[in-house]
Amino acid sequence: MKPFLLLVARPDSPIKADEVNSLLRYGALDEEKLVVVDLLQPLTNTPDFTQYSGVFISGSPYNYLTPLAQKSPEQVRVESQLLPLAKTLVDQDIPTLGLCYGLQILALAAGGTLTREFSEDMQPVRVSLTEAGRKDPVTGQLPETFIEYVAHAESVGEQPENMEVLASSTGCPVQLARIKSNIYGTQHHPEIDREGIAIRVKQYVGVYFTEEEHPAVLESVQSVSTEQRLITYFVQHYGV
Numbered sequence: 018m019k020p021f022l023l024l025v026a027r028p029d030s031p032i033k034a035d036e037v038n039s040l041l042r043y044g045a046l047d048e049e050k051l052v053v054v055d056l057l058q059p060l061t062n063t064p065d066f067t068q069y070s071g072v073f074i075s076g077s078p079y080n081y082l083t084p085l086a087q088k089s090p091e092q093v094r095v096e097s098q099l100l101p102l103a104k105t106l107v108d109q110d111i112p113t114l115g116l117c118y119g120l121q122i123l124a125l126a127a128g129g130t131l132t133r134e135f136s137e138d139m140q141p142v143r144v145s146l147t148e149a150g151r152k153d154p155v156t157g158q159l160p161e162t163f164i165e166y167v168a169h170a171e172s173v174g175e176q177p178e179n180m181e182v183l184a185s186s187t188g189c190p191v192q193l194a195r196i197k198s199n200i201y202g203t204q205h206h207p208e209i210d211r212e213g214i215a216i217r218v219k220q221y222v223g224v225y226f227t228e229e230e231h232p233a234v235l236e237s238v239q240s241v242s243t244e245q246r247l248i249t250y251f252v253q254h255y256g257v
Contacts, residue, residue: 018256020050022069024102026077026095026118028057031216036075036116039208043245044252056095066105071112071255074103074119076206080170081121082131100126110197112255114248117169120194120202124173124180127196132174135189139168139217139225141241142186144193144205150183155201155250156193163244165192165205166214172204193247199255207247214238 023040027033041051054064066072079092088096103126106113115123121131141164150156173191176182183201184193192204209217218235226234 018050019068019070020052021046021071021073021252021256022064022066023051023053023073023075024064024099024119025053025055025057025075026079026099026122027075028078028091030220032220033075035213035216036208039210039213039245040073040248043208043248045249046252056098057091059094060098064102066109066111070257071114071251072106074099074113074115074122074202076116076208077118079118081125082133082171107196107200110199112199112251113201114251115200115202116208117204117206120191120204121171121173123196123200123202124177124194127177127179127200129173129177129180130175131171133171134174135172135191136170137167137188139166139221139238141165141238141243142167142188142192142205144184144186144244146184146193147182149181149195150193153181153183153195155254156183156195156247158250159244159247164241165203165207165243166209166238167192167205168217169204201247201251203247207243207245210243210245211239 099122103122107126144165145162172189179197181195182191186192189204195201222228222231
């Protein structure tokens with residue numbers, strides 16, 4: 018099997034490491050089968066996507082709609098490198114799974130827009146497949162409804178013409194989508210499990226809640242079972 022490629026759009030942190038490990042674990046991939054490209058570093062060569070079974074695009078702390086004057090040099094570098102790559106992926110309909118920020122960049126590359134109307138705080142939500150999602154060869158293997166973690170300020174606004182919504186939730190109409198035939202994106206986080214959410218909650222102590230509130234917040238978000246098999250089914254479907 019050719020390896021998969023992960024385009025990373027976040028700084029080094031325990032969250033970044035957990036994201037990589039989750040893709041390895043739920044994709045049942047050996048380390049040599051996941052090539053990681055850090056987009057905070059200048060690209061010396063444009064990836065040859067034909068050398069990979071498929072592409073993952075990571076989540077990110079960055080928000081695309083942030084005014085340019087407020088963006089850090091690192092964010093500007095990530096966006097300037099990732100958006101052209103996403104346009105190539107869309108143009109060539111290369112098998113791709115974008116996670117949260119990854120979906121947003123793919124939607125932009127396909128001609129859509131982003132909005133802050135459907136932002137969601139860190140929490141588990143119930144996601145339901147649409148009719149198209151139930152018929153899709155990858156997402157159709159998922160349960161019709163399932164629980165996933167969300168945490169995002171931006172989401173898909175005006176949908177590109179070539180986008181099919183595969184799943185929605187009460188708070189966000191585009192939780193899972195396919196662009197063209199082979200490009201998938203999730204607004205939720207199928208890569209986050211109970212251990213992963215604990216890492217993320219710990220990172221936000223002092224930001225969204227106090228140290229004293231930490232145990233209660235952690236207990237609340239860990240009280241559910243989430244669905245990671247989209248990663249499994251994507252790798253199984255496109256691994257060649």
